[in-house]
Amino acid sequence: MLYPVKAIISKATRKDGKNAINFQYCFSSTNRILLKTGIVISQQYWSAQRQLISKSLPPDLGDFDKLNDDLSRLRKVIQTLIEKAESLTPNERGQFVKQHSYPQFYCNSPVPS
Numbered sequence: 001m002l003y004p005v006k007a008i009i010s011k012a013t014r015k016d017g018k019n020a021i022n023f024q025y026c027f028s029s030t031n032r033i034l035l036k037t038g039i040v041i042s043q044q045y046w047s048a049q050r051q052l053i054s055k056s057l058p059p060d061l062g063d064f065d066k067l068n069d070d071l072s073r074l075r076k077v078i079q080t081l082i083e084k085a086e087s088l089t090p091n092e093r094g095q096f097v098k099q100h101s102y103p104q105f106y107c108n109s110p111v112p113s
Contacts, residue, residue, distance in 0.1 A: 005078050007051035007071055008034075009043055019043045021053075021071070023078055027094040035101045037074055039067055077101075 004026040010019045018040040026032040045057045045064075052071070057064040078101060085096040 005075055005082070007037075007075065009041075009046045009048070013043070014040065017042060019046070021046070023075065025078065025082070025094065025097055027082075027097070028090040031090065031094060033094050033098050035078060035098065037071065039070065041067075 021039045023035040045054045053064045081097045085093040
């Protein structure tokens with residue numbers, strides 16, 4: 001089953017000019033939560049339509065293939081958490097997923113500061 005999980009880039013730009021990539025999980029028609037990935041890039045290297053980091057990401061900012069693999073793996077982890085919480089109410093499911101999502105446990109790429 002596909003769950004409503006979408007990779008998005010934050011509209012808030014950090015002091016270093018980069019934006020955080022998060023996953024948005026819609027656990028009901030009116031409620032959603034943001035789950036941090038620990039990945040930050042310049043907004044110009046984000047493809048919102050494909051929900052991926054662009055191939056044009058300069059090598060000194062990271063390996064786009066590895067970062068995209070991390071995003072894919074993270075999406076699968078989040079979907080597994082949602083699946084494990086299916087017996088809970090929608091609000092409890094959202095809290096469960098938020099509590100058990102820790103990007104440092106499954107993101108192998110270095111996080112640019």
